[in-house]
Amino acid sequence: MAMSHVKTFRSVINTKEVVGILSQRTFSAGAGKAKKDKKGGSQTDAPKASTLAKEVKATTVVGGNILKDGTDPKILPDSEYPDWLWGLLDKRPALSELSRKKIETLPYEDLKRFVKLDNRRSIKENNSLKAKN
Template structure:
């Protein structure tokens, strides 16, 4: 459809498929708008139907099986040792660069080499992209 200069964009009707190419649309949310305050009441958080005892003894939401039960929380001694080190903070590349490389422990040295290589690759890729 060709437009002349005097034509208005508002008079052009574009199909839904043409608009969806390369752009994100929110058509589903627009069609569900309703009058009144019923929408606001349904957005409020609902009270939990689980008792505090169940919440403290089971992992709620971890069951992936249709007929299975939620797994029970075990004492800390029942879990493997590596689990407790997952949340340990590792030093960033900038922090590792400030330290003397010869005195770094093996794990930090390994991390430094990995992060330094990653940064060098990114820099080389950005230089190639500019050319």
């Protein structure tokens, strides 16, 4: 499809003009104003030091505030959080792994996941068959 558009524009735009437009470099407004130090590098190349104190970083969730007048939430001890929170990042088995096991022996959560993933696979298959016709 893109090639058909290129062919239609070929008669309108000269190839050299397109290459000239695509190869132009652009800079931000302040890029030319960086001061050079004695070694040839600019002073803005160095990473900026954080303005937050280490104590604040260790006790609060920086950027966690979503309220206009609120403050960043404090980090609580692990015992204050619910148990299910610690299992959110655990790896869950894929459909291929679940289909290799006997369905009768799967725990309820894995069986539920197997049904969901199998339905998703069959829907994608049906959609691809319909798209080909």
